[in-house]
Amino acid sequence: MQALLDVYKIRQDFPILSRKLFDGKNLVYLDNAATTQKPKEVIDAISRYYSEYNANIHRAVYQIAEEATEEYEKTREKIRKFINARHSEEIIFTRNTTESINLVAYAWGGSNVKKGNKIILTEYEHHSNLVPWQVLGRTKGAKLNYLQVDNEGYISLEELDKIISITGEGKTKLITLSEMSNVLGTIFPVKELIKLAHDKKIPVLLDGAQSVPHMPTDVQDTDCDFLAFSAHKMLGPTGVGVLYVKKEILEKMNPFISGGDMIKEVHKENTIFNEIPYKFEGGTPNIADVIGFGAAIDYLNEIGMKNVREHEVKMTEYLMSKLTEIKSIKIYGPKRSEDRGGLVSFNIEGIHPHDCATILNDFGVAIRSGHHCAQVLMEKLDIVASSRASLYIYNTKEEIDILIDALNHARRIFKT
Amino acid sequence: MQALLDVYKIRQDFPILSRKLFDGKNLVYLDNAATTQKPKEVIDAISRYYSEYNANIHRAVYQIAEEATEEYEKTREKIRKFINARHSEEIIFTRNTTESINLVAYAWGGSNVKKGNKIILTEYEHHSNLVPWQVLGRTKGAKLNYLQVDNEGYISLEELDKIISITGEGKTKLITLSEMSNVLGTIFPVKELIKLAHDKKIPVLLDGAQSVPHMPTDVQDTDCDFLAFSAHKMLGPTGVGVLYVKKEILEKMNPFISGGDMIKEVHKENTIFNEIPYKFEGGTPNIADVIGFGAAIDYLNEIGMKNVREHEVKMTEYLMSKLTEIKSIKIYGPKRSEDRGGLVSFNIEGIHPHDCATILNDFGVAIRSGHHCAQVLMEKLDIVASSRASLYIYNTKEEIDILIDALNHARRIFKT
Amino acid sequence: MSEDIYREMILDHYRNPRNKGKIEEPDIRINDSNPLCGDEISIDLKVENDVIKDIKFDGRGCAISQASASMLTEMVSNKPLTTIKDLTKDDILENIGLTNLGPARIKCALLSLKVLKLGMVKYYVDKDPSSADEMKDQSKVY
Amino acid sequence: MSEDIYREMILDHYRNPRNKGKIEEPDIRINDSNPLCGDEISIDLKVENDVIKDIKFDGRGCAISQASASMLTEMVSNKPLTTIKDLTKDDILENIGLTNLGPARIKCALLSLKVLKLGMVKYYVDKDPSSADEMKDQSKVY
Ligand SMILES: Cc1ncc(COP(=O)(O)O)c(C=O)c1O
Ligand SMILES: Cc1ncc(COP(=O)(O)O)c(C=O)c1O
DSSP: SSSSHHHHHHHTOOOGGBBBTTTSSSSSSSSTTHHHHHHHHHHHHHHIIIIOOOOOOOOOOOOOHHHHHHHHHHHHHHHHHTTTSSSSGGEEEEEHHHHHHHIIIIIIHHHHOOOTTTTEETTTOGOOOOOOHHHHHHTTTTEEEEEETTTTTOOOOHHHHHHHHHHHHHTTTEEEEBBTTTTTTTTTTTTHHHHHHTTTTEEEEEOOOOTTTOOOOOOHHHSSSSSEEGGGGTTTTTTTTEEEEOOOHHHHOOSSOSSOOOOOOOEOOOOEEETTEEEEEEEEHHHHHHHHHHHHHHHHHHHHHHHHHHHHHHHHHHHHHHHHTTTEEOOSSSGGGBBBBBBEEEEEEEEHHHHHHHHHHHTTTOOOOOOTTTTTHHHHHOSSSEEEEOOOTTTTHHHHHHHHHHHHHHHHHHHH | OOOOOOOHHTTTTGGGOOOOOOTBBBEOOOTTTTTOOOHHHHHHHHHHHHHHHOOOOOOOHHHHHHHHHHHHHHHHHHHHTTTSSSSSGGGEESSSSSHHHHHIIIIIIIIOOTOOOEEEEEEOOGGGTTTHHHHHHHHHEEEEEOOOTTTTSSOOHHHHHHHHHOOOOTTEEEEESSBTTTTTTOOOHHHHHHHHHHHOOOOOEEEEEETTTOOOOOOOHHHSSSSEEEEEGTTOOOOOEEEEEEEHHHHTTSSSSSTTSEEEEOOOOOOEEEOGGGGOOOSSOHHHHHHHHHHHHHHHHHHOOHHHHHHHHHHHOOOOHHHHTSSTEEEEEOGGGGGGGEEEEETTTTHHHHHHHHHTTTTTOOOOOEEOOHHHHHHHHSSOOEEEEETTTOOOOOHHHHHHHHHHHHHHHHHH | OOHHSOOOHHHHHHHHHHTBBSSSSOSEEEEOTTTTOOOEEEEEEEETEEEEEEEEEEEEEEHHHHHHHHHHHHHTSSBBTHHHHHHHHHHHHHHHHHHOHHHHHHHHHHHHHHHHHHHHHHHHHHHHGGGGHHHHHOOOOO | HHHHSSSSSHHHHHHHOOOOOSSSSOSSSEEEEEEETTTTTEEEEEEEOOOOOOOOEEOOHHHHHHHHHHHHHHHHSSSBBHHHHOOOOOHHHHHTTOOOOOOHHHHHHHHEEEHHHHHHHHHHHHHHHGHHHHHHHGOOOO
């Protein structure tokens, strides 16, 4: 493991970073919280699968099917190690974070959440960790309780404690929250929260869509019960998500998607389901992309997640310091860089984020503008939208300088 | 469109077909009903996406995101055309056939199937079109009625009519069946059945996993209400399925996977869902593979689905005639080749299908052995397993000859 | 290039929107939002003998959506209600001088037209519920 | 190569399985199937003083799963029940002479061991329910 990551060397592994845009500009990709770019190792792993051993897995006995099964299951083991889970059966492949959370809402929530129960979440949740619970709540007659978020994105454990107490013993069935806000960038120290929840026998789901890609993850250390994240936000292909569930819980969980592969015996009137994790992977999986995700994990391990985090902290500090110099800019989220992931949301007075993003595009700069799938938080912040620049391992200070130039250009156009 | 397909030219487009197996043998891939191989056009489309315009779609305003959105939506339109749907909003992207059917079971079934209702299906359904209905039936207190399948895989419309009548008016909520059996190969003439069903106001779901890849499809002609199929069984990548739903039905359907992208407005207590089809595509979709699927559709259109079907009929006739020559072989499914798709299931007395497949692997021959995810049918046929050889556009007579040699070798080993 | 998009006219309508606000007791009140970005537009109309006597819009959003709404109110004010039916996507884009917007931003430019068409449909269907089927697809703009 | 797999011994056990059938009033009766292929094995045991006095298997499946079951019954017959605990995957594969099976076929070869271990676990847990936790993972073979 190298001491610090060599961003210029890393950049050479990403074909898209040498692409020229419409007018010959380089791509300055600062929308990594939406999805990251892919190194050639990942792209090649997918091509290699299709060119050399594409076959349906688990059941066939011929050579390429056995090769495919082996590579697919290897990725499961890689992920187990990456998040330090105890057992590889605790790793379920889904399409994305959203499906992972829906799986929990349908399969676990469906039989564990009853009328009059509560689910606690925060005001900064991404729609993917909010709407499924709203839908479940409506179906079951259960209520959602939102933990307040202050302007920097902090939530209070005292408030949590109070909500649980008021709700009454045994009524709160789940606490679900994002380990890192995709708008404010706030990293929540979940360990303490999980301890508090477990003391009251409440399981905790972590939406790790933003945290797992950017810092070391250890599910045994945090002791979370569920963890959801997406491959495409961590160098992996689109179409693969992960749901980690503690074995004790998973073994008792009903299936979600039913059909081929997740069964042991099917009769006209009843079905015996397969063992975990297969019970939760109905139908032909996204074999190629799971294998591609394995290559992404290898790539990240090679760099080291501590180095990823270190690079982002350094870059975020630079980004924050440069943004702060812009006149009439408002920056959201924590001030302390240790408390934030590698993303910064902001608004420049008089320039709507969409207009800002359109102007930035002229400079080849790709940022996100909008509500970032967090409308409840937007309402709380009393804004419709914000601009968001989000970083990853291949971003440089030079790119941040181009962003700043572009923002100043936008200010000139809008005469602010 | 060429008159007949040039299989030797086609084979050059599939990199895997020139791969050498462990002992220098060529791959004789005859497991196309499980998944098909991919032409370089598809593999390249995926690589190109990741190398040139990988970005999250629908929301961002920068150049590569607009390119990605456009390509993604182009595939939707290609599929609309491919199955001759009226509107592109009737096309929903899922992970596979299994998820497509589960989507209907959860979202449509969840609010349309009530206690005491019936769902009619056939004895030859794949687990993916059986278990979801069993689960739904159990949740709702609804019953499944199985249409009997005779030894060649035919079902009787009179029996269907009778079951519906006995059940009582308005009680049968859905008829669901595979347009082509993945074990027997029987192609069911669904048009008449759908007419009968519609006369009684019963919607029909077609599991098109085996039919759509192998013959022309026209949803306006068959007038089916739901159609499910998988990209990976028709030259496309793993991780993409399609669900077609008639617009009138889709507009009234509850969502399934909820989260980002499928919403219009989210508030703490309620959510307004997005328009169709987006309402049914929660979370970051499998962008790369949907685009890859577009390339597969282009490839199939280039060949022409009529030619695909013609090639398979010819090849199946050859395969059947050769298999029939083998001593003590039992072949399942229809005798008439017009009634069957390009697959043949069989058993050789005294050789279990698994052992058969293992021996065939020595010859580079990849076939499937087992219950083919159709255990109810296996019970009916009173067998545990069968061998299945299934064909596609790149298969040749020479490959069938190798299969036959290998089968005879198996007979020698087992001294049958 | 964005200099072509953010011309003086757009910025002027954005900063000084025409017909912004509410109508008391409007004949038509309708609103919609763009799910992709959260932009919101509401439109109030006063209709007399099928002629648009007064129109006001309100909303939050980007320069393009707000300027486009402002210009749209000027386009249809004092015109027959049926004008709305005939207005196309291209009419709007030409009117605001933005014919080469990307697909994401086009939706910003067309949001107000969509809302206006929705309002018209609602108006006719309220008057004559049997026209619902016929009017169904009239609010489509992209 | 499959000639190495389908040697005379395997084919012999497949065609003439030893200890095939049922035991009347067995002390242990257990069955399981392989979800991947549908192979089924059931095993009956007669136990006296923790020694396997009689063992019979029944089932449907491929040559490997059936021959392996047949050989397994010979391996453990008249041995202490605890022998089962110590039996590993490799013991079985070596005994049947198939050390280089692919992952899919390995499950065929090990199905009978899995069933036997399940039976043993059940036997002990029935006797002493408090041992359930301790025995939990004893039936794992692959
Ligand atoms: C008839 C039929 N239905 C459903 C499926 C399931 O398809 P998938 O695994 O792509 O979901 C298959 C394929 O195995 C099939 O043959
Ligand atoms: C915090 C958070 N949760 C969930 C999601 C949803 O991820 P996906 O779209 O991959 O399902 C995202 C990404 O947009 C996110 O940032």
